[in-house]
Amino acid sequence: QSVLTQPPSVSGAPGQRVTISCTGSSSNTGAGYDVHWYQQLPGTAPKLLIYGNSNRPSGVPDRFSGSKSGTSASLAITGLQAEDEADYYCQSYDSSLSGYVFGTGTKVTVL
Amino acid sequence: QITLKESGPTLVKPTQTLTLTCTFSGFSLSTSGVGVGWIRQPPGKALEWLAIIYWDDDKRCSPSLKSSLTITKDTSKNQVVLTMTNMDPVDTATYYCAHLSSGWSFDYWGQGTLVTVSS
Numbered sequence: 001q002s003v004l005t006q007p008p009s010v011s012g013a014p015g016q017r018v019t020i021s022c023t024g025s026s027s028n029t030g031a032g033y034d035v036h037w038y039q040q041l042p043g044t045a046p047k048l049l050i051y052g053n054s055n056r057p058s059g060v061p062d063r064f065s066g067s068k069s070g071t072s073a074s075l076a077i078t079g080l081q082a083e084d085e086a087d088y089y090c091q092s093y094d095s096s097l098s099g100y101v102f103g104t105g106t107k108v109t110v111l
Numbered sequence: 112q113i114t115l116k117e118s119g120p121t122l123v124k125p126t127q128t129l130t131l132t133c134t135f136s137g138f139s140l141s142t143s144g145v146g147v148g149w150i151r152q153p154p155g156k157a158l159e160w161l162a163i164i165y166w167d168d169d170k171r172c173s174p175s176l177k178s179s180l181t182i183t184k185d186t187s188k189n190q191v192v193l194t195m196t197n198m199d200p201v202d203t204a205t206y207y208c209a210h211l212s213s214g215w216s217f218d219y220w221g222q223g224t225l226v227t228v229s230s
Contacts, residue, residue, distance in 0.1 A: 033215070034214060034215065034216075036214075036215075036216035036217075038158075038217075045207055045220040045221065045222055045223050046158065046207070046217075046220055047220070048216055048217065048218045048219075051212065051214055051216040051218065052214050052216070057218070089157065089158050091158075091160075091216065091217070093215050097173070097174055098171050099160055099162075099163065099171045099172070099173060099174075100148065100160040100163065100215070100217075101160060102150070102157060102158040102159065102160060103157070104157050105157040105158070
């Protein structure tokens, strides 16, 4: 079960900026654990997009950026492109579970 | 180059036990800080973390599934095995294994394997 809450969907026109929120609690994001973001294109495995709240792995365009404050984190996509149409998930560690938690997922649609 | 690949049955009957194997390369599960996790995704639904095993053989499972999950490793074969007992149709999902980075993100994923639970 997901304990990180995300909006089900966001949309934007090509070139626009969209943001996705990820809200946790005092046992995960609010406890200071890092938030990571994944992009899942249709029919494929998730791909790490942002790690450690705001860091991009090699090869990830700088159009993607992440931030975290308190119990919430955000993923921003600037200059939205058609190829960004995908599902996005946040993830963190939860001390009460002694394990890992994912967000509910957000579908990004490019209009 | 780190790669992971899941293998196991594509169809299991209700109440049966599922055994999935993750075979990996490019890292060793005997190296300090390394972990391999299992994550599943029912069709059209979100990702769900299931279990993880660390280099020191520490193991953690999702509390909601703890009674039915077992995770083990064979360091010499570069494999991690997940066993799930008493399978139910709601367990139909794509099962992924993934490498856990030192920062606790899953930085490398297998391609996933779809397991259908049906009589």
